Amino acid sequence: MKAAEFDYVRVASVEAACRALAEAGGDGKILAGGQTLVPMLAMRLLRPTLLVDVNRVASLQVIVAGGGEIVIGAGTRQSDALADEIVRRDLPLLAKALGFVGHVQTRNRGTVGGSIANADPAAEIALAALALDCEIVAQSVRGVRTIPIARFFQGAMTTALAADECLVELHFPAAPSGGGRGCGFHEVASRHSDFALAAAAVQLALDGEGACRSVAIAVGGVGGAPLRIDAATERLRGTTLAAEDLAAAAAIVREVVEPASDLHASADYRRRVAGALVERALLDARSEALAGRN
Amino acid sequence: MSQHEITFTVNGESQSATVAARLTLVDFLRDALRLTGTHAGCEHGVCGACSVLLDGVPVRSCLTLAVQADGSEIVTVEGLAPEPGTLGILQDSFWETHALQCGFCTSGMLIASHALLAANASPTEDEIREAIGGNLCRCTGYKQIVDAIALAAERLRGSNLPAKEAADDER
Ligand code: FES
Ligand code: FES
Numbered sequence: 001m002k003a004a005e006f007d008y009v010r011v012a013s014v015e016a017a018c019r020a021l022a023e024a025g026g027d028g029k030i031l032a033g034g035q036t037l038v039p040m041l042a043m044r045l046l047r048p049t050l051l052v053d054v055n056r057v058a059s060l061q062v063i064v065a066g067g068g069e070i071v072i073g074a075g076t077r078q079s080d081a082l083a084d085e086i087v088r089r090d091l092p093l094l095a096k097a098l099g100f101v102g103h104v105q106t107r108n109r110g111t112v113g114g115s116i117a118n119a120d121p122a123a124e125i126a127l128a129a130l131a132l133d134c135e136i137v138a139q140s141v142r143g144v145r146t147i148p149i150a151r152f153f154q155g156a157m158t159t160a161l162a163a164d165e166c167l168v169e170l171h172f173p174a175a176p177s178g179g180g181r182g183c184g185f186h187e188v189a190s191r192h193s194d195f196a197l198a199a200a201a202v203q204l205a206l207d208g209e210g211a212c213r214s215v216a217i218a219v220g221g222v223g224g225a226p227l228r229i230d231a232a233t234e235r236l237r238g239t240t241l242a243a244e245d246l247a248a249a250a251a252i253v254r255e256v257v258e259p260a261s262d263l264h265a266s267a268d269y270r271r272r273v274a275g276a277l278v279e280r281a282l283l284d285a286r287s288e289a290l291a292g293r294n
Numbered sequence: 295m296s297q298h299e300i301t302f303t304v305n306g307e308s309q310s311a312t313v314a315a316r317l318t319l320v321d322f323l324r325d326a327l328r329l330t331g332t333h334a335g336c337e338h339g340v341c342g343a344c345s346v347l348l349d350g351v352p353v354r355s356c357l358t359l360a361v362q363a364d365g366s367e368i369v370t371v372e373g374l375a376p377e378p379g380t381l382g383i384l385q386d387s388f389w390e391t392h393a394l395q396c397g398f399c400t401s402g403m404l405i406a407s408h409a410l411l412a413a414n415a416s417p418t419e420d421e422i423r424e425a426i427g428g429n430l431c432r433c434t435g436y437k438q439i440v441d442a443i444a445l446a447a448e449r450l451r452g453s454n455l456p457a458k459e460a461a462d463d464e465r
Contacts, residue, residue: 001337005295008315008361031362038357039338041316051315053362079351103428104406105342108351109358193427 003041010053014060014139017052017166022141024050026163031055032075033110035102036118052166060113060168065090068174074113074167078102078125081112090174093183093203097128100185103193113167116152119159119225122195126153127220128185129170130228131201137169144168153225180206180213182288184281187221188273190264196221197265200253200277204241206289212236217249217282222259222274229253232278241286249282250275300364304329305373313360320344322360323370331371331401335430342429345402346370352409354428371401374408383453384408384446393442395433402429407443415451419444 008031011017021028029048031037032055040046054060060075065086072081081087082098101124102110115125116136129149136147138161152160161167175181187199204215215236220226232249239245259270301310304327311326318337323329323346335343337356344355347369374382381389384407394400403426410417410425417425422443423436431439 002321003316003318006315007296008298008359009296010361010364031359034357034359034362035339035354038318038359042338042356051359055362103342104409104425105345105352105354105428106339106357108348109353 001042003038004044004047006041006048007050008053009050010056013057014054014166014168017054017057018139018141018164020050020052021164021166024048024052028052028163030117030166032114032117033077033106035106035110036114036120054166063087065174070172070174072112072170072172074111074117074169076112078107078110078112078115079104082107091132091172092175093132093185093201094125094128094172096183096185097124097201100124100187100189100193100196100199113170116170117159117161117167119153119155119157120195121156121224121226122197122199122221123226124185124187124196124199124220127199127201127218127226129172130226131203131216131218132172133216134173135171136167137171138162138165139168140165146171150228155224158224175203179292180208180289181292182206182285182290184284184288186277186280186284188277198222198259198270198273198277200274200281202278202281202285204236204282204285204289206241206286210240210290212239212241215282215285217253217278219253219257219274219278222257222270227257229256229278231256236282241282246279246282250279253278298361298364300361302363302365303367305369311360315359315361317360318356319346319358319360319363319368320355322363323355323368329370329372333398333401335398335402340430341399342402342406342426343399345405345429347373347405347409350409350412352405369405371404374404383449384411384443387446387449388439388442391438391442391445393434393438399429399431399433403431403439407439407446410443411447411450415447417443417447 028050031051031053060073062073088095134149183203185201187196189196199220201218205213207213217229217232232252254275259267261267296315320334333343335341339357345352346355349366406426
């Protein structure tokens with residue numbers, strides 16, 4: 001299995017990457033970790049004329065916190081993000097999700113932004129980013145723009161990025177402050193580190209009485225793109241997340257998702273599992289929040 | 295298709311070459327350098343047979359272009375042995391616990407477990423399984439491989455002790 005021919009250029013800055021993409025006129029591709037792109041080239045599912053290697057663009061590999069947000073450079077290796085203090089402290093949901101991504105060898109190369117740009121419907125990073133309501137900064141020779149993640153995923157492997165745009169940064173709002181915060185991430189996959197048949201990500205905050213102040217719920221693997229379940233969020237806000245509240249949220253999830261059947265799992269299975277995983281993720285998040293409250 | 299001059303270190307030796315953009319690192323190692331210890335299995339990132347250390351961390355060499363390795367340090371399975379024709383402690387443990395049958399996965403398993411033991415001298419069984427989770431073996435059922443890595447960890451810990459303590463430890 002060998003890739004078709006292409007040209008390659010290594011760039012040292014985002015600006016240079018954008019110029020190279022512009023010159024390639026839509027047939028260029030950013031090469032970051034290459035953990036999805038290179039197999040697609042080998043299988044000849046993609047035939048770009050130019051690869052623009054951004055692996056040595058230092059500005060793409062930073063993680064900084066400040067001003068109520070955490071900024072992760074799109075080229076940050078998944079293994080670096082997983083080990084990062086800021087991510088572990090301020091983005092615990094992303095840290096949990098990263099533990100499910102690929103293997104040691106692929107995390108050592110694969111990037112946080114690459115996974116989002118690739119937009120696999122079952123990818124964990126994209127799911128966590130959606131639950132956390134991150135903003136995506138993209139750059140091209142035409143300028144820089146910010147895309148809310150809710151508008152970023154347009155279907156399986158399809159995003160709002162234009163062919164000449166380079167994903168630059170991910171801006172995550174800092175997790176709700178004060179005690180009483182918790183998160184949960186659950187998935188079912190045929191093997192640990194495979195893409196999920198269904199996955200759920202939850203982040204919430206409780207007030208002093210143990211009532212739910214805020215909650216975000218998203219599911220993955222059950223449609224063309226990861227999906228926020230805002231109706232379930234509505235149902236849970238203000239409740240103490242008692243068993244019947246969680247069951248009601250799970251029922252909403254089962255109603256809202258529109259999974260497809262494939263070789264790996266039937267639509268019905270995915271629907272039931274998505275509901276159950278949301279319930280489990282909520283339970284985890286609640287116990288974390290209760291433990292942290294005191 | 296663009297051609298590129300690259301220079302990198304493989305198992306401590308500097309190597310220079312001109313490579314086509316699409317050439318993968320595994321093909322370069324095997325075909326140009328004749329370092330055939332690194333195996334090409336699936337060639338699309340699934341099996342882990344092609345694992346090498348790139349600047350100290352394990353990566354899949356079928357998913358890395360040779361041109362991307364420019365300026366970096368590569369260690370292949372050949373670089374794990376103390377010298378040609380001998381076995382290191384980890385390799386010897388694989389031999390002793392029968393951790394290989396056909397041997398196709400072995401170079402990747404050795405690279406993955408070498409990286410694990412370099413970072414964690416006393417891995418738990420779960421940590422061992424996690425470390426080789428990206429490496430497929432079609433023969434052994436993994437049990438003996440996990441045993442081999444645990445045995446190597448134990449021996450490597452002992453090898454840092456003065457001779458007497460090491461002997462006590464054995465008992
Ligand atoms: S040959 Fe590289 S992962 Fe299979
Ligand atoms: S020993 Fe044959 S594949 Fe592992």
